[in-house]
Amino acid sequence: MPPIVGVIGGGQLARMMIPRAIELGIELRVLAESEGMSAKLAATAVGNYTDADTVLAFARDVDVITFDHEHVPQGVLAQLVEAGVSVHPGPAPLAVAQDKILMRQELTRLGLPVPEWASVSTPAELDEFLAANGGRVIVKTPRGGYDGKGVRVVSAASDVADWFEAGNPLLVEELVSFTRELAQLAARSPSGEVALWPLVESIQQDGVCAEVIAPAPSLTGSLADAAATIARTVVDELGVTGVLAVELFETSDGRLLINELAMRPHNSGHWTMDGAVTSQFEQHLRAVLDLPLGATDARSPWTVMINVLGGPASGTIADRYPAAFANQPTAKFHEYGKAPRPGRKVGHVNVSGDDLDDVVYRARAAAAILKD
Amino acid sequence: MPPIVGVIGGGQLARMMIPRAIELGIELRVLAESEGMSAKLAATAVGNYTDADTVLAFARDVDVITFDHEHVPQGVLAQLVEAGVSVHPGPAPLAVAQDKILMRQELTRLGLPVPEWASVSTPAELDEFLAANGGRVIVKTPRGGYDGKGVRVVSAASDVADWFEAGNPLLVEELVSFTRELAQLAARSPSGEVALWPLVESIQQDGVCAEVIAPAPSLTGSLADAAATIARTVVDELGVTGVLAVELFETSDGRLLINELAMRPHNSGHWTMDGAVTSQFEQHLRAVLDLPLGATDARSPWTVMINVLGGPASGTIADRYPAAFANQPTAKFHEYGKAPRPGRKVGHVNVSGDDLDDVVYRARAAAAILKD
Numbered sequence: 001m002p003p004i005v006g007v008i009g010g011g012q013l014a015r016m017m018i019p020r021a022i023e024l025g026i027e028l029r030v031l032a033e034s035e036g037m038s039a040k041l042a043a044t045a046v047g048n049y050t051d052a053d054t055v056l057a058f059a060r061d062v063d064v065i066t067f068d069h070e071h072v073p074q075g076v077l078a079q080l081v082e083a084g085v086s087v088h089p090g091p092a093p094l095a096v097a098q099d100k101i102l103m104r105q106e107l108t109r110l111g112l113p114v115p116e117w118a119s120v121s122t123p124a125e126l127d128e129f130l131a132a133n134g135g136r137v138i139v140k141t142p143r144g145g146y147d148g149k150g151v152r153v154v155s156a157a158s159d160v161a162d163w164f165e166a167g168n169p170l171l172v173e174e175l176v177s178f179t180r181e182l183a184q185l186a187a188r189s190p191s192g193e194v195a196l197w198p199l200v201e202s203i204q205q206d207g208v209c210a211e212v213i214a215p216a217p218s219l220t221g222s223l224a225d226a227a228a229t230i231a232r233t234v235v236d237e238l239g240v241t242g243v244l245a246v247e248l249f250e251t252s253d254g255r256l257l258i259n260e261l262a263m264r265p266h267n268s269g270h271w272t273m274d275g276a277v278t279s280q281f282e283q284h285l286r287a288v289l290d291l292p293l294g295a296t297d298a299r300s301p302w303t304v305m306i307n308v309l310g311g312p313a314s315g316t317i318a319d320r321y322p323a324a325f326a327n328q329p330t331a332k333f334h335e336y337g338k339a340p341r342p343g344r345k346v347g348h349v350n351v352s353g354d355d356l357d358d359v360v361y362r363a364r365a366a367a368a369i370l371k372d
Numbered sequence: 373m374p375p376i377v378g379v380i381g382g383g384q385l386a387r388m389m390i391p392r393a394i395e396l397g398i399e400l401r402v403l404a405e406s407e408g409m410s411a412k413l414a415a416t417a418v419g420n421y422t423d424a425d426t427v428l429a430f431a432r433d434v435d436v437i438t439f440d441h442e443h444v445p446q447g448v449l450a451q452l453v454e455a456g457v458s459v460h461p462g463p464a465p466l467a468v469a470q471d472k473i474l475m476r477q478e479l480t481r482l483g484l485p486v487p488e489w490a491s492v493s494t495p496a497e498l499d500e501f502l503a504a505n506g507g508r509v510i511v512k513t514p515r516g517g518y519d520g521k522g523v524r525v526v527s528a529a530s531d532v533a534d535w536f537e538a539g540n541p542l543l544v545e546e547l548v549s550f551t552r553e554l555a556q557l558a559a560r561s562p563s564g565e566v567a568l569w570p571l572v573e574s575i576q577q578d579g580v581c582a583e584v585i586a587p588a589p590s591l592t593g594s595l596a597d598a599a600a601t602i603a604r605t606v607v608d609e610l611g612v613t614g615v616l617a618v619e620l621f622e623t624s625d626g627r628l629l630i631n632e633l634a635m636r637p638h639n640s641g642h643w644t645m646d647g648a649v650t651s652q653f654e655q656h657l658r659a660v661l662d663l664p665l666g667a668t669d670a671r672s673p674w675t676v677m678i679n680v681l682g683g684p685a686s687g688t689i690a691d692r693y694p695a696a697f698a699n700q701p702t703a704k705f706h707e708y709g710k711a712p713r714p715g716r717k718v719g720h721v722n723v724s725g726d727d728l729d730d731v732v733y734r735a736r737a738a739a740a741i742l743k744d
Contacts, residue, residue: 001688002690002707003690018391018394019392019395020391022387022390022391022413023704024690024693024705024707025689025690025709025719041413277702277704278701291693291694291697292694292697293697294697294701295702297702299671316374318375318398321396321664322663322664325663325665325666326664329649329665330666330667330669335396335397336397337374337397352671
């Protein structure tokens with residue numbers, strides 16, 4: 001019998017595991033939130049992932065449960081573990097990914113570099129942090145945010161009055177003066193094997209990852225070492241299993257600060273699908289099944305990933321294929337099976353090659369035609 | 373709506389189209405011969421491909437019909453075309469792939485280099501060919517052979533008495549004195565765009581492809597040009613659409629002779645899945661949908677493909693993953709979801725790199741563990 005991996009969540013991350021599962025002969029089963037989602041080809045169940053009975057029924061007969069997202073409630077995870085289901089990443093590391101205040105606490109406890117931060121429960125506490133941090137700060141809701149949602153740049157407590165009304169503490173962070181954003185992708189298996197991909201640069205637009213350059217240009221060995229140490233510490237100390245992405249700020253004075261953790265395959269790792277010996281999706285499957293990890297070397301000097309955000313103004317991405325394929329025969333297209341909507345991630349393009357300027361040009365040209 | 377490609381046949385070639393269809397957002401529907409076949413994940417129908425009603429029902433609503441094999445009867449193909457279904461490759465080129473005597477006639481008509489051959493209907497005719505060709509020749513049944521089946525080395529007409537009894541003409545060919553076998557993979561779209569991958573060397577064992585080295589070592593420009601011209605002539609003159617493989621003999625006096633044609637993705641092109649910018653499976657989908665073809669450049673100086681024939685003596689390939697993955701972290705594993713059986717193709721391994729000896733070693737080591 002082939003190994004069976006159950007994935008909770010039917011988005012594009014689950015979808016992009018399917019090709020690798022087919023190639024390795026792994027049976028992938030997806031619990032999708034609704035019909036017709038990105039990962040529908042592997043959806044063996046449709047249901048609510050916050051409902052323990054639904055999740056327990058789905059998890060029956062699988063060898064391991066893993067995730068398309070970090071939002072499965074701890075109560076449901078606890079019931080899975082109690083039922084003897086192998087869950088990767090496990091409830092404890094997932095708790096850290098689920099709550100940004102807990103994440104800051106844990107990273108601080110581990111002595112890892114993070115921006116100045118505080119947990120604030122009242123406008124007065126926020127005012128105090130504002131006063132101590134230059135009058136402009138970042139406020140984040142601890143739970144449920146993604147792609148810039150649940151994040152605001154704030155210069156007065158009244159800017160988040162609505163969030164305070166909910167009665168939960170908020171995370172407040174200094175506005176970091178950074179020169180660029182980097183991301184360190186890692187994978188760890190339950191046996192403790194760790195693999196790190198090359199450090200990449202990620203370019204955000206409106207809080208959404210727009211472009212990734214692998215490896216990060218102008219990379220010094222010490223910067224790469226620092227990022228690798230941070231990621232290795234996080235996965236080892238928190239006991240993360242599967243793929244983890246550490247989003248980092250490179251500050252103007254040359255330090256690295258941890259921005260966010262994603263405890264799953266991540267947009268900053270989509271370049272690996274065509275640019276690395278082992279993609280993050282294959283590695284995630286290997287890791288959660290506790291199989292030896294694959295080589296993470298880059299396959300070309302440069303790979304650039306461009307997100308297709310929103311999709312074309314009319315019609316579908318597939319309508320643009322004749323023009324895009326003809327224009328960029330080296331581009332690798334990844335479509336997510338999602339209806340276009342402004343700002344929505346509906347696909348991405350990877351281009352690899354020897355010359356960075358040329359690779360960037362080709363990737364942008366291909367993506368631009370899809371969005372046209 | 374995404375484009376819909378219908379594939380007749382549920383074997384590993386159909387299976388290996390699924391990942392690329394997912395990535396491109398193409399809907400793939402497979403008509404499988406039976407339940408539980410390699411391509412079961414995309415099987416929307418199970419039925420007999422020699423039954424016109426079954427095939428016509430399957431073909432309803434698809435944008436194009438293509439194939440996992442070349443065995444769909446011409447009568448069924450004709451009804452598809454009459455019903456307005458787009459069929460690639462079309463009935464006319466497929467007829468050439470279906471009948472080895474017609475294939476030799478057509479290649480001869482096109483002035484392409486083939487071994488000495490004849491169509492023989494009686495032992496006397498075979499004796500005559502034997503006498504004129506050194507007393508040892510190859511006899512092939514014109515239809516239904518694959519992987520060495522339907523092929524015999526013959527030194528007397530009595531060696532194929534059983535085949536003569538069937539009453540159909542047989543193809544007889546000279547026993548070519550070749551130094552090695554090569555394969556030229558090509559793709560052509562209905563619009564006439566042609567793409568050629570690098571010429572590869574293929575190493576056969578017992579009539580089955582065992583190993584492919586891409587590109588073929590010690591390749592001269594004139595040999596590569598000759599192979600490219602042959603493949604281009606075949607696809608253009610026969611109007612082939614989709615992927616075609618030309619299996620070639622390199623003779624001891626430096627000529628190329630056409631051994632076989634395969635009018636579909638082919639074992640000699642499995643290296644492209646990890647070794648070329650565009651794999652043969654993606655290219656086949658592009659071609660049959662008349663989309664612009666992708667770049668066919670090699671991604672590494674060398675890629676070696678090793679077939680996993682028969683699989684392990686006990687258990688499954690997946691049981692061997694811990695050992696194989698740990699031993700060869702750079703190897704790419706492709707499993708076909710088929711029960712192991714002696715000599716059966718149950719998977720393959722690709723390894724890419726800069727040093728051929730090292731790449732061959734790693735690929736053989738990985739495949740050996742899977743077969744262990």
